[in-house]
Amino acid sequence: MAAPTGQNEPRRHHFVPQCWLAGFTGTGEKDGELCVTDLTRRKQWTTNPNGIGFIRDFYRVSEEEFDPVMVEKALSGLEGGVAPLLRRIDGGEWPLRSDEFSKLLYFIAIQLARVPSFRPMIFKVLDDVTRQYLGTDLSSKEAWLKRLKKVGHC
Helix, strand or coil: CCCCCCCCCCCEEECCCHHHHHHHCCCCCCCCCEEEEECCCCEEEEECHHHCCEEECCCCCCCCCCCCCHHHHHHHHHHHHHHHHHHHHHCCCCCCCHHHHHHHHHHHHHHHHHCHHHHHHHHHHHHHHHHHHHHHHCCCHHHHHHHHHHCCCC
C-alpha cells in the first residue's frame, strides 16, 4: 500500500548525491558551501549540496501500490553507506577493503543510470524490449495463451 503523502516526504531528488557534492565544499560536509557554475546561463553562485544537483520529484513513483518515494529512499540508503568511503578516500585513505571497493563500484554504476540524460535512453530500451515481447506474445492466439499460462492467468 502506498505511503500517505506527507510533509516529511523528500521532494528534492538529487541526481548528484549530496555526499558527493560535500567533497567540493570547504568543510567536506553537506552544510558547507560550494561554488556552482552554470555554463549555459553563464551564471555563478554559492550554495550548499542540498541546493544543487536535484530535480523535484524526479524519482517519484506514481503507482498506487508503492511508496511514492521508494526510489529516493533506496538511493539515500546507498549514499549513506558510501559517504564514509568517499570521505576516507578524500582524506587519502586508500586502498579500500574488497567489500568497500565493491560498494563503491556499485555506487559509481548507479550514478550513470540516475542522471536526467540517461532517462530517455533507458525508456527507449524498455520500449524496445516491451514491443519485442508483445510482438512475440501477440503473434498468435496460442502464443498469447502460452504467455497467460506462464504468468498464472490461465
